[in-house]
Amino acid sequence: MITKPDTATDAVVDIVEDVFAALREVRAVTERLRPRESGDLAALRMVLFERLGGLIAGIGFIAAPGLLRDAPWFLEWWQESPSGPVRLVRDLDPSSGAFYDYTHWGWYADPASGAERTVCGPYVDLLCTDEYALTLSIPVRVDGTFVGVAAADVFVRRFEVAVLPVLRGLGSPAFLVNADGRVVASTTTRHLTGTIYRGGGLPCGDLPLALVELRHGLPTMGS
Amino acid sequence: MFGDKYCYDMAAAKEVRVPEIAGSARSAAFAPVDSTARVDAVVRRLTDAILLGLVADGEQLPSEAELAARLGVSTVTLREALMALRQRGLVETRRGRGGGSFARAPREDSLGVPGRLAELTVEDLRDLGDHYAAVSGAAARLAAQRSLPSDLAPLKRTLVAMAAAATPGEARRLHGRFHIEVAAASQSARLTQEEIRLQADIGALLWLPHTTQGEDDEAIAEAVERGDGDLARALAERHALAAVGHLIELRLRYPPEVRHDH
Numbered sequence: 324m325i326t327k328p329d330t331a332t333d334a335v336v337d338i339v340e341d342v343f344a345a346l347r348e349v350r351a352v353t354e355r356l357r358p359r360e361s362g363d364l365a366a367l368r369m370v371l372f373e374r375l376g377g378l379i380a381g382i383g384f385i386a387a388p389g390l391l392r393d394a395p396w397f398l399e400w401w402q403e404s405p406s407g408p409v410r411l412v413r414d415l416d417p418s419s420g421a422f423y424d425y426t427h428w429g430w431y432a433d434p435a436s437g438a439e440r441t442v443c444g445p446y447v448d449l450l451c452t453d454e455y456a457l458t459l460s461i462p463v464r465v466d467g468t469f470v471g472v473a474a475a476d477v478f479v480r481r482f483e484v485a486v487l488p489v490l491r492g493l494g495s496p497a498f499l500v501n502a503d504g505r506v507v508a509s510t511t512t513r514h515l516t517g518t519i520y521r522g523g524g525l526p527c528g529d530l531p532l533a534l535v536e537l538r539h540g541l542p543t544m545g546s
Numbered sequence: 547m548f549g550d551k552y553c554y555d556m557a558a559a560k561e562v563r564v565p566e567i568a569g570s571a572r573s574a575a576f577a578p579v580d581s582t583a584r585v586d587a588v589v590r591r592l593t594d595a596i597l598l599g600l601v602a603d604g605e606q607l608p609s610e611a612e613l614a615a616r617l618g619v620s621t622v623t624l625r626e627a628l629m630a631l632r633q634r635g636l637v638e639t640r641r642g643r644g645g646g647s648f649a650r651a652p653r654e655d656s657l658g659v660p661g662r663l664a665e666l667t668v669e670d671l672r673d674l675g676d677h678y679a680a681v682s683g684a685a686a687r688l689a690a691q692r693s694l695p696s697d698l699a700p701l702k703r704t705l706v707a708m709a710a711a712a713t714p715g716e717a718r719r720l721h722g723r724f725h726i727e728v729a730a731a732s733q734s735a736r737l738t739q740e741e742i743r744l745q746a747d748i749g750a751l752l753w754l755p756h757t758t759q760g761e762d763d764e765a766i767a768e769a770v771e772r773g774d775g776d777l778a779r780a781l782a783e784r785h786a787l788a789a790v791g792h793l794i795e796l797r798l799r800y801p802p803e804v805r806h807d808h
Contacts, residue, residue, distance in 0.1 A: 427700065446697070447730035447738045455735040503694045505733075517733030518692055 326492035328525050328536055328543070334489040335499065336528040338378070338482075342459050342475050343440060345374040345382065349473040350463045353384050357465050361391050364399035371401045372408050374475075378485060379403075381411070381451055381476035384463065385431060390470050396425075402451065402476075411451055425450060434462035434472045442531050445479045445507055445517060455479045455517070457507070479516060483508045495538050500524055502531035511537065588619055588627035593714075596636050596649045603651035607637070610647075635713045663751060668794055674748060675790030679783040681740045682725060686766055686782035688732035690775040697731040701767050708760055724763050728770065728782070751793055762788075 326334075352370050356363050364384060371382050383400035391397050400411040425431050428450070430443040444457040460474035490497045490510045498509030500520050507516060514520055514535075522542055524533030536543045595601045607613055614624040628647055631637035639647045666674070689697075704724045711717035722745040729741035762785040769778035 427703065429696070445733070447733065447735050449726065449730055449738070453735060453739050453742060455733070503696060505692075505694065519694065 324492075325494040326489070328493065328534060331489050331493055331497075332525055332527040332534050335486055335532060335534065336530060338485050338489075339442070339459070339527070339530055339532070342378055342477060343461065345379060346459065346461045346473040346475055348374065349382065349384060350461055353463050353471070353473065354465055358384075358386070358390065358470070359392055361386075361394040361397050361399075363391075364397075367399055368401070368408075371399070375401060375403050375408055378477045378481050379475045380454075380456070380478050380481070382474070383411075384471055384473055385425060386471040387435070387469060388426065398425075400451065428458075430458040430460040430474050431472055434460050435469055438462070440530070442501065444501070445505060448476065451476060452478075457482060479507065483516070490534075493536055495536055497534060497536040499527070500533050500535060507532065513537075585623055585626045585630065588617055588623060589630045591617070592627065592631055593634070593636060596631075596651050601649040601651075603649060605649050607647040607649060634717070663793065663797055666797065668797055671790055671794050671797060675787050675794075678744055678748075678790060679786040681737060681744060682729070682786045683779040683783035685729040685732040685734065685737045685741060686770060687775040687779035688734060688737070689728050690770045690773050690778040692733050693731040693770055695771075698767070698771055701727045701731070701770070705760075705764060705767060708763065721763065724767075728766065731770065 348370050349367065352367055353364075356366055358364050364386075367384055374382055381400060381402040383398055385400070386394070386397040388395055398411060401408045402411055403409075426435070428443065430441055433441040433443070439461065441460045442457060443460065445455055446458075448454055448456045448458065454476075456479060457477045458474055459477065460472045462469055463471050463473055486499065486508050487510065490499070490508065496509075496511035496513070498511060498514045498520070499507045501507055504520050504522075506514050506518050506520055509516055520535060522535065524535040524542070526533050592601075601607065608616065610621050610624055610628070614621045617624065619627075628637055628639070632639060636650055637647050638650050639645070701724060704720055704727060708717055708720040708724065711720055726738065726741050726745060729738040732738070762781065766778060766781045766785065769781055
């Protein structure tokens with residue numbers, strides 16, 4: 324039984340939406356907390372720990388610089404480890420010369436400038452894990468004011484495990500590309516993850532992802 | 547291994563004649579620079595002397611005329627070199643009574659670099675250069691093939707910050723960061739992790755300020771942006787080998803008193 328392309332894109336949307344559902348929970352709790360100090364965010368941990376695992380290798384809230392009285396730059400960010408959730412503790416002061424002015428990263432900058440759902444990457448995540456990852460994020464607002472983002476890291480290798488069965492079901496070589504044309508997951512060596520594909524594809528709902536299927540070696544969608 | 551173009555350009559032949567006794571390294575720092583050497587060579591010589599603590603932090607340099615004479619360069623050349631050193635925060639010039647030029651050593655460098663360098667043999671350094679060139683060359687080639695304009699934004703920000711860096715320590719950190727960002731643009735987590743390890747391990751040594759570093763970095767960024775993988779790789783390899791070549795020159799010129807082999 325061969326999957327139809329739109330069934331495949333629906334399946335991809337379901338996989339990704341599951342992560343966004345977790346982020347909406349994080350957002351709802353953060354909005355209720357109305358955080359003013361870094362300690363206020365400790366109350367987020369229950370929901371973060373619950374959602375960590377499966378596709379989600381790291382999850383948390385990233386405060387807008389200056390939001391918290393005691394910490395101008397702050398992440399309440401937790402990652403998986405064999406011994407349970409581990410807090411990412413980083414010296415986030417950009418003046419210490421590191422990578423940590425997070426306002427430049429797409430997963431922060433896009434929601435900060437109004438995007439409702441952002442899928443960033445795949446990219447080598449220099450802030451948290453040095454792994455090849457996707458970062459999904461949504462804005463958090465209190466009384467209409469942007470106060471930071473709820474975000475989750477999905478390692479590309481785990482995403483691949485989740486979506487490859489869907490792509491294989493299509494019966495011909497296929498791959499997913501992000502909005503920039505970067506291949507995210509693929510069933511063909513001709514277009515490997517991380518490479519650039521300059522052509523169109525079938526959109527996955529309103530996510531910044533598109534499916535490209537090669538029939539007789541040619542894309543079935545415009546190019 | 548190091549083509550003459552990329553080699554440390556102070557006449558190596560001169561250095562072998564320097565007797566390896568206490569205090570000789572210091573006089574080597576002020577030994578005459580050959581007549582073809584320009585401002586860069588003087589900058590590099592004095593930078594090394596200051597970073598390696600051969601001239602103490604706060605120590606007054608000889609007068610311009612005397613220093614120019616000892617280095618065998620014109621006072622015009624020397625003044626240009628001092629200006630570059632002032633911009634890097636390695637020299638401070640005070641006017642008036644008791645004025646003159648004073649060495650300003652960044653503490654971390656003056657303490658860390660000579661000790662770390664002394665632990666490595668020339669062979670260690672050569673091998674390190676081979677490893678580093680392989681990693682950064684491969685990363686730069688892939689970055690050129692795979693990066694999109696959005697991937698280049700961090701690199702460009704880092705280059706801008708580097709040009710405005712207030713201290714050699716900051717400039718060095720930004721160099722390290724630039725090379726890690728190039729590696730990240732390759733889309734390879736392993737190459738990036740390797741680049742990070744190399745930077746953490748030897749970054750402080752590798753990025754002892756070089757006069758050509760910023761230009762090298764800009765050329766690499768340009769090649770990556772144009773999608774010229776072969777050029778990006780060649781430039782990155784050359785850059786790594788030149789940096790390590792510089793360290794080997796330093797290691798040969800300022801031998802540690804004793805090396806304990808296991």
